[in-house]
Amino acid sequence: MTSLVDRLWYGKGRPLFLLSPLSWLYRAVAEARRRKAIKAHTHKLPVPVVVVGNITAGGTGKSPLTAWLVGTMQSAGWRPVVLSRGYGGNSSDYPLLVTEDTLPSLAGDEPVMLAQATGVPVVVDPDRCRGAAFALDNDLGDVLISDDGLQHYRLPRDIELSVFDGSRGVGNGALIPVGPLREPVSRLDTVDFVVVNGAAAADDEGRVPPEALSGIKHPQMYAMDLQPTRLVNLKTGETRSPESLQGQKIRSIAGIGNPARFFDTLKGLGAKQIAVPFPDHHRFRPEDLGAESGHMLVMTAKDGVKCRSFAPDNAWVLYVEARLPKAFSESFLEKLRASFGAPTS
Structure with a gap:
């Protein structure tokens, strides 16, 4: 399956170009959902919300980045809580507070992995707004980080990060189903940081130059290994x-x-x-x-x-x-402080 996806989405050309009308429909629906959700935002949450996601389908390294961000925020005095949709899990009761011993069949594999890797509260709920309210009502932390939540538009956010696989990039640059894009590349104009997993080239500060990844340009683009x-x-x-x-x-x-x-x-x-x-x-x-x-x-x-x-x-x-560069850590924490000041703890 992976080799087929690589050939259809990440190879040269667009073998599925006959499905282009479906890509146009996909884009129209996605953009309409995003506009409606953003318009419905009446107020920000009382704690900062950091969203980690991608605009491409498939794995790019979001969960390891989420774990790294948790550690970075903890070192700066914050108490992070991870929010997850819990893909692959099937609990009869949400929100679900995940521990290291929670069954993956209930919570999903990634939430359990993150609970084990970070030791911080992980809240699973297909409705991330409800999960966020649960975290706040129970004083689980003072900053929320939504893993794989870039397209969960209903959740207000203060910082957005989009992750790319350095060897795959945007693939053939087309939207699903013709290509791997969940959203058009122009969506990157609204995110705060772009992180490239396995970047082929980076400067001494770990910044990825625009020409290093075809089709992607952003003023805050950093390498991750x-x-x-x-x-x-x-x-x-x-x-x-x-x-x-x-x-x-x-x-x-x-x-x-x-x-x-x-x-x-x-x-x-x-x-x-x-x-x-x-x-x-x-x-x-x-x-x-x-x-x-x-x-x-x-x-x-x-x-x-x-x-x-x-x-x-x-x-x-x-x-x-x-592993991410110091320049990214400093820039991220500066953005976090600019949004909400110092941590509450």
């Missing part, structure tokens, strides 16, 4: 360094938006891998985790939260963390 930090056994909790994968035979699995990026990371660590991609948010079963004799099974943190209960002894999770 995902660095492997540790390898953890799902059954025993044993921890190893990522470098221990050098020369190791592994079966790598990934049910994420862009599994090729994960497989490339493992290749860069020197692993001898058999790569097996799955659809994004795949509901793993025990039979999906079979590995060849003598091979380690290595997966992403997002997949690990779904496989923990039935993982075999040779199952390992490779954890990664976002």
